[in-house]
Amino acid sequence: MTIVEAERSVTGGVDTHLDVHVAAALDGLGGLLGVESFATSPAGYRRLLEWMSSFGTVGRVGVEGTGAYGAGLVRYLHRWGIEVIEVDRANRQARRQAGKSDPADAVEAARAAQSGRARGLAKTRDGNVEAMRALLVTRRSARSMRVKALCQIRHLTFTGPDELRERLQGLSAIMLPREAAAMRPRAGTDVVAYTTKLAIRTLARRVVALDEEAVYIEELLAVLVAETAPSLLALHGVGVDGAATLLVAAGDNPERLRSEAAWAHLCGASPIEASSGKVVRYRLNRGGDRQANAALWRIVMVRMVSHAPTPAYVERRTKEGRSKREIMRMLKRYVAREVYRHLPRA
DSSP: OOHHHHHOEEEEEEEOOSSEEEEEEEOTTSOEEEEEEEESSHHHHHHHHHHHHTTSEEEEEEEEOTTTTTHHHHHHHHHTTOEEEEEOOOOHHHHHHHOOOHHHHHHHHHHHHHHTSOOOBOOOOOSHHHHHHHHHHHHHHHHHHHHHHHHHHHHHHHHSOHHHHHHHTTOOTTHHHHHHHTOOOOTTSOHHHHHHHHHHHHHHHHHHHHHHHHHHHHHHHHHHHHHHOHHHHTSTTOOHHHHHHHHHHHOSOGGGOOSHHHHHHHTTOSOEEOOBTTBOOEEOOOOSOHHHHHHHHHHHHHHHHHOTHHHHHHHHHHHTTOOHHHHHHHHHHHHHHHHHTTSOOO
16 A cells, blocks of 8 residues: 555445445545445455555445444444444435446445535444334334234124123223133134134233233333433433433434434424525424434323423413414424433433
């Protein structure tokens, strides 16, 4: 390696895939130094970084898909002190005009990171918050399976024998699986009654198992949240699930958020300017992390019922002619600002 190459500043770009990552390297002036493919394995990550470093000093790397196929590569680059920039998918209109290929996407990722068009630091995904994310994925799937199983139980109850319908009719979503799980179908009786009871009991025991699983996950989440951001749980209306969801949106390195306005934008709680000519107006932000936005909504709903200052604010804004939806958007923005002050800092 020559002295010029050693001192050359290099910006990398990576288009991530399941089995192979395609990487590109640019010099300080944006000139293309090379494009190469590497396996998605620790050995492949090492060869990728060595290949980029062969052109000079790697300053930053733009990676597309940091939360999916690129997660392992991002962790590896962070361990070596490389700044990783999260790059969104290329603009569809530009892609339609220029075409699409993996090398072109890798070059585009590098140019986005070098030009500053992509500025967001990637999540490190190497601490308590990443553990929370894994648990939340499991909990949401369990919740979805529970709802589906309950709907199937009710459907089988409505269409089943009369005695079965009378026994289970009117029970709450909590009592229904308990009652149904305790049934004892007897073979040799009416085949429809026997199989229907057997199916309902199987589904009910599945629901009971999912409930126990949810309780266990809640306990694990509570420990992780208390270790990571104990003051966040002290806020009115913020529970373990909501706090974990907000922390996952911020990531293990929340210092990547430049300001509380950037945090609100990430949560989809900041209005988007839509002015034109003499008309100055703002529209609803439908982007951002929708799970975090939903967590803010739940906090606002709790505060509207049990937090004295919030109903007073709602009443004042209502007298000003604001609709309930507008008021809730304002409250979500205020809650986002409050939450930001309690996010952990490195």
